[in-house]
Amino acid sequence: MWPFVKPYMFRAILAILICIPIGALDSVVALSLKPYMDIVLVDKTESSPAYIPLLIVAFTSVQGFLNYAATYLNTWVGTKINQDLKRALYKKLLHLETSYYDQHNSGFVIQRFNTDCDIACSGLLENLKVFVSRFFSSISLICVLIYNSWQLAIIAVLILGCALMPLASVRRRIKRVVMGSVVEGAKVVSNYNETYSGNKTIASYNLQNKIYNTFDSTLHNLFKLTIKMVQKTAWMTPALHIIVSIGIGAVIGYGSYLIVNGDITSGNFVSFITALILLYTPIKSIGKNYNAMQVSFLAIERVVEILETEPTIFDKPNAVTLKGVKKSINFNHVYFEYKEGVPVLKDINLEVKAGTTVALVGNSGGGKTTIVNLIPRFYDVKSGSITIDKTDIRDISLESLRDNIAVVFQDNFLFAGTIRDNILLGKEDATEEEIATAVKMACLDEFINELENGLDTKIGERGSLLSGGQRQRLAIARAFIKNAPVVILDEATSALDNKAEAVVQRAIDNLMQDRTVFVIAHRLSTVQNADKIVVINDGEIIETGTHEELLQEENGAYKALYNAQFKAKKAA
Numbered sequence: 001m002w003p004f005v006k007p008y009m010f011r012a013i014l015a016i017l018i019c020i021p022i023g024a025l026d027s028v029v030a031l032s033l034k035p036y037m038d039i040v041l042v043d044k045t046e047s048s049p050a051y052i053p054l055l056i057v058a059f060t061s062v063q064g065f066l067n068y069a070a071t072y073l074n075t076w077v078g079t080k081i082n083q084d085l086k087r088a089l090y091k092k093l094l095h096l097e098t099s100y101y102d103q104h105n106s107g108f109v110i111q112r113f114n115t116d117c118d119i120a121c122s123g124l125l126e127n128l129k130v131f132v133s134r135f136f137s138s139i140s141l142i143c144v145l146i147y148n149s150w151q152l153a154i155i156a157v158l159i160l161g162c163a164l165m166p167l168a169s170v171r172r173r174i175k176r177v178v179m180g181s182v183v184e185g186a187k188v189v190s191n192y193n194e195t196y197s198g199n200k201t202i203a204s205y206n207l208q209n210k211i212y213n214t215f216d217s218t219l220h221n222l223f224k225l226t227i228k229m230v231q232k233t234a235w236m237t238p239a240l241h242i243i244v245s246i247g248i249g250a251v252i253g254y255g256s257y258l259i260v261n262g263d264i265t266s267g268n269f270v271s272f273i274t275a276l277i278l279l280y281t282p283i284k285s286i287g288k289n290y291n292a293m294q295v296s297f298l299a300i301e302r303v304v305e306i307l308e309t310e311p312t313i314f315d316k317p318n319a320v321t322l323k324g325v326k327k328s329i330n331f332n333h334v335y336f337e338y339k340e341g342v343p344v345l346k347d348i349n350l351e352v353k354a355g356t357t358v359a360l361v362g363n364s365g366g367g368k369t370t371i372v373n374l375i376p377r378f379y380d381v382k383s384g385s386i387t388i389d390k391t392d393i394r395d396i397s398l399e400s401l402r403d404n405i406a407v408v409f410q411d412n413f414l415f416a417g418t419i420r421d422n423i424l425l426g427k428e429d430a431t432e433e434e435i436a437t438a439v440k441m442a443c444l445d446e447f448i449n450e451l452e453n454g455l456d457t458k459i460g461e462r463g464s465l466l467s468g469g470q471r472q473r474l475a476i477a478r479a480f481i482k483n484a485p486v487v488i489l490d491e492a493t494s495a496l497d498n499k500a501e502a503v504v505q506r507a508i509d510n511l512m513q514d515r516t517v518f519v520i521a522h523r524l525s526t527v528q529n530a531d532k533i534v535v536i537n538d539g540e541i542i543e544t545g546t547h548e549e550l551l552q553e554e555n556g557a558y559k560a561l562y563n564a565q566f567k568a569k570k571a572a
Contacts, residue, residue: 001300004084008077015073016132022066023137027144027275028059074129082121089113089306097313098378102338107190111182112306120299131293134282141279148272149264152251156276159247163240163280173232174291178298181225187218233291244280251276313377319397322404325354325485325516327389329375334384336370344370345539348384352532354485357517359527361561362536368520371536372488375518376405406484408511410491412475414463419448420455422463422474426482434481441510442477443503444470469504476507487511489519524562533558 005012093113101109138160145153195202195211202211255272258264264272334348345367352358360368373379374386377393385392393401406426414422423438424430430438435455439445447470451457463471479487489508505526521527528547535543535550535558543550543558550558 001304004081004088007084008080011073012077015070015077015129018066018070018073019129019132020136022063022070023133023135024140025059025063025066027137027140027278028056070129070133078121082117085117085121085303086114089117089303092306092309095311096309097311098373099312099338105186105190106193107186107188108183110189111186112302115185116182116299116302116306120296120303128293137282138279141275144275145272145279148268148275149255149258151258151263152255152272155250155254156247156279159243159250160279163243163247166236166239174229174294175298177225177229177232178295181222181229182302184218184222184225188215188222191215191218247280248273248276313380313398315397316395318395320391320395322388322391322396322400324404325388328353329486329516330387330390331371332385332387334374334386335382336367336374336379337382338379343539348539348541350534350541350544352516352518354516355514356531357512357519357529358532358534359519359521359530360534360536361521361524361527361558362542364522366536367539368536369490370539372407372490372518372520375486375488376402376407404484405486405488406479406482406511407488407490408472408475408479408508412471414459414466414471414474416459416461418453418456418458419444419474422459423455423477423481426478426480430481438477438481441480441507442473443507443510444473444477447473472504473507476504476511480511485515487515487517489517489521491520491522524558524565535561 090113093109142153142157145156191211191214202208251273255264255269259266259269329352331348331350334345335343336345337343348367348371350358350371360371362368370379374381375393377398380394385394387393388396388401415425420435423435426438427434436445439448439455448454448457459465459474463474466474489512519527519530527533531546533543533545533547533550534541535556537557543553543556545553545558550556551562553559
């Protein structure tokens, strides 16, 4: 955490130093009671201690001002550290590989990259202020105890030590419960996210009861964890009350004996009892603060764990810059698996010459999307290699590799904002002329011209105000303006009706011109003109050729797929 604390070290230390007099001034009231008791109540003299009430008010006022200053500085420093941590965590999140998102849901990401940061900073600094002030308050009050009676001070300090002993095991007891609460809390957030995103599916399938039961089960688990936390920690407060009361009782009993024997005065005793109560009172509730502080420390551990996570896909120190595709993209004996021991691609060998179009077809789950996901290094191959102009893509910088690839997915993600904002994601400094060309080539011009605000029309979260075909064409415009030499089309028209598909297909045809193109399509009518068609089944290439060549294959897999689709279309 040092790199995040260092820029604000002066203010952080100042905030802690201010807590020292805040705590130390607690002893003023107790110390002032000795002369007050001895002079006023015992000797019946009123003139001598007139300054004592004024001193108490003055010291309390100073303490109040310092308290405000410490709170202000703590909040300032804490917020700055919190925001810097969130920036670092968010940057880390942006550079993590796709497999990380495959393995963790949205609730987990929000919990670990945002909520833990809040718990770590706010809880730690606030409780640190409390602990520093109480520590120095305790030191000053113990000094008052010793000043008034060293014999009684020994009893008081021994009892204090007994009261603090249970705190030593708090961290070990609550760690597993806290981690369980984090997991279940993440599930709650995921439930909300899924309900928001899947509201139409929930309604259409009448899933309200099922989804509610899942949510209810998560809350029930959270309840059990909360109760378990109480069982493990809540006993400390009453235990501390009992121990403290024993200490006060022992002091009163032995103190009475010392007064009778003349070892201490009445003023000593009243001052001692006041200091003792001021010392013991915070101890009664320190268990709660200590628990909160341990929760903050555990959150810091989780934050640091995330910060120390290294992406598995990264640039080599001597990574080269890719400047276009001049010759070919080659798959050389490529093997890949998402889970250890479960191969998805097996010995893939494929050459795609620059400027040509290759279509990947085959049954669902055969590995088509996996192949194209390996090109921009969303994942890395397990063995073998993928080369561009004979350079392994792992030797190319990620930024330049992805700058040379435009991807149009089946379900393209659009960001909240305007049509213009989403198109410019492909090229931030694009001119109006370039935008207009991209819009026209994506067959969006007629649609945009009908809009009152044109390119500056808001499209809603994830493009919710657009139709499926409009979202696809907007994604194509974004890819077109990027002007990358390699284009990947992953089922770009499969979710569209015939009319929308025809318009989107025209836009795709425009995008494919003079580029190296990888097309994945279930509808074979869209890939007949490809320079090469590759049939993939169960992670292996079983046929390669043009449309005409593959139709000549007797009992060929492509011919079987084509005939099945043709018959289905004819029957329809």
